[in-house]
Amino acid sequence: MFGDQGFDMNALLAQAQAMQSQLARAQEELAAKRVLGSAGGGLVEVTVGGDGELLAVAIKPEAWDEDDPSTLGDLIVAAVRDANKKLAILAETTMPQLPDLGGLAGQ
Structure with missing residues (x-):
């Protein structure tokens, strides 16, 4: 299946575990x-937590219009x-980039 590429399943598993650890740290x-x-x-x-939870809403009195x-x-x-x-942008910059698996993901 992988020919003479010298595919090392242990190395791939170690890399996957390292990525999982990096991802968990980034999520925290x-x-x-x-x-x-x-x-x-x-x-x-409004204040939103990194997990997407709405934490606070502050409304200035001028925002209220009785007619509307x-x-x-x-x-x-x-x-x-x-x-x-803003949270999506922060998540994009915080989360580690996943490596290209050289077409293995589609197999």
């Missing part, structure tokens, strides 16, 4: 992070989206 590191998202020029700010309460909901949604986008 990411889970400990906090990301701030905002909308409306800071009228609404749906705007506040829109600002909250926009702030959470902003935080999630």
